[in-house]
Amino acid sequence: MEHAHFGCVETSALDGVDVVWEGAARLGDDEVEVRLWAGPSSEPDAEELDAFAGCLTGLPALDATARTALRAYLREDRSFIDHHVEELEDSEPVVRLVRDAAGEAVGADFFAAAMRLSGVGLWxxxxxxxxxxxxxxxxxxxxxxQILAVKLTRDGTVVSVDWES
Structure with a gap:
């Protein structure tokens, strides 16, 4: 299938799940790696690819939604924050967050703000x-x-936040 954003998306020759398109999207000053995944049973259609292209065009809004979910996740469970503060106590970002917390625990909002979107997976x-x-x-x-993966529907509804590595 030929698509305006993704070009030729071919899945018929796949034996397993694999990346069928790689690119990048801009988020502020950052360039974020994007991968489109497919498998032998995947049959892309124009509507699905259009929705994914819309996600990339609307990445700033999608990022804002995801960061709201990240903050909520980190407020509910501090394990990800505590892991990084303990394991990376001498790293510049942790030193800065601890200093800014002024004797209090590093806050979920500040920690989430310090996180960086490293990749977008489209399945x-x-x-x-x-x-x-x-x-x-x-x-x-x-x-x-360590990664916090924010999983969303094509319309940008957050389904879950999962700690992965």
């Missing part, structure tokens, strides 16, 4: 029952491989 239908849009957020990616 063509037929791969699983999971959400088709996944935004991966990292904190100090040079020193930690």
């Amino acid at each position: 063509l239908g037929g791969l699983s029952d999971g959400p088709p849009v996944i935004l991966d957020y990292v904190f100090d990616p040079d020193r930690s491989d």
Whole structure:
């Protein structure tokens, strides 16, 4: 299938799940890696690809929605924050957050603001029952491989936030 944003999307030769398109999207001053995933049972259609292209065009709004979910997740469960503060206590971002907290615990809002969107995964239908849009957020990616993955529907509704590595 030929698409205005993604070009030629071919899934018929796939033996398993694989990336069928790679690119980048702008979010402020950052360039974010984007991958379109498909499998042998994936049959892309124009509506689905148009929705994904809309997600990329509307990435700032999608990021704002995801960050709201991140803040809520981190307020409810501080484990991700505490892990990074303890494991990366000498890293510049942690030192800055601890200093700014002035003797209090590092706040979820400040921690979420310090996180960076590192990647967008778009999953063509037929791969699983999971959400088709996944935004991966990292904190100090040079020193930690831990990710908070915000999983969304094509229309931008948050389904879950999951800690992954």
